[in-house]
Amino acid sequence: MQAARMFFVLLIVGFVVAGYAIVRRTRQRRAAWESGLTAPGRVVRAWRTTQVVNNVARQVQWHEYDYTTRDGRAVRFKEGGGPRDRGAGDEAVVHYSPDDPERATAFAPQPGKDTAAMVFGLLVLGSGIAVMIHLLVTTP
Numbered sequence: 001m002q003a004a005r006m007f008f009v010l011l012i013v014g015f016v017v018a019g020y021a022i023v024r025r026t027r028q029r030r031a032a033w034e035s036g037l038t039a040p041g042r043v044v045r046a047w048r049t050t051q052v053v054n055n056v057a058r059q060v061q062w063h064e065y066d067y068t069t070r071d072g073r074a075v076r077f078k079e080g081g082g083p084r085d086r087g088a089g090d091e092a093v094v095h096y097s098p099d100d101p102e103r104a105t106a107f108a109p110q111p112g113k114d115t116a117a118m119v120f121g122l123l124v125l126g127s128g129i130a131v132m133i134h135l136l137v138t139t140p
Contacts, residue, residue, distance in 0.1 A: 008136040015125045015132070022125075026118040028103040030111060032095040041067035041094035041106060044076065046087050061086075065106055067094040075101045082106060 045064040050057050063082045068074050075096070086092065096104035 004139055005136060008132045008139070012129055012132045012136075015129050019122055019125045022118055022121045026114055028097075028100070029095075029105045029107065029114060031097045031100070032103065032105045033109040033111060035095070035097040037070065037096055037098060039067045039069060039094050039096065041065045041092045041104075043086055043088050043090045043092065048084075063092075063106065065092065065094060065104070067096070067104070069096065069098070069101050073101065075104065077102055077104050079104075079106060 042065065043063050044066050047062050048059045049062060050059050052058075060080050061082050061084050062078060062080045063086060064076065064078045066074065066076050092106040093108075094104050094106050095109065
């Protein structure tokens with residue numbers, strides 16, 4: 001039974017780390033949008049990855065972008081979840097923060113949608129943590 005308790009603790013830690021990652025990326029995108037700085041970007045590479053969860057395959061579209069900041073610095077970054085029809089060589093508007101240009105985004109500003117997705121993700125993870133705590137407390 002000690003192994004089961006350790007498993008629940010590891011799941012809780014994993015959920016907390018996932019929640020932190022969700023909040024961090026949401027804040028990075030918001031900082032890029034709120035800076036008001038944009039630059040023309042170019043898709044260097046586009047690919048898809050497949051994740052299988054509960055025997056259900058989910059494809060995630062990834063893009064790697066190049067752009068140049070106002071001060072002439074060349075930057076390359078990767079971003080998941082972009083449009084499937086965007087391919088290598090296509091152009092996109094890149095939003096970036098002067099403090100952290102590597103954390104740019106090619107997503108159009110959607111702060112309300114982004115915040116709603118973050119809240120939903122945190123609610124799901126919080127529910128998972130609550131279930132794990134319940135199982136941890138009730139497991140002999």
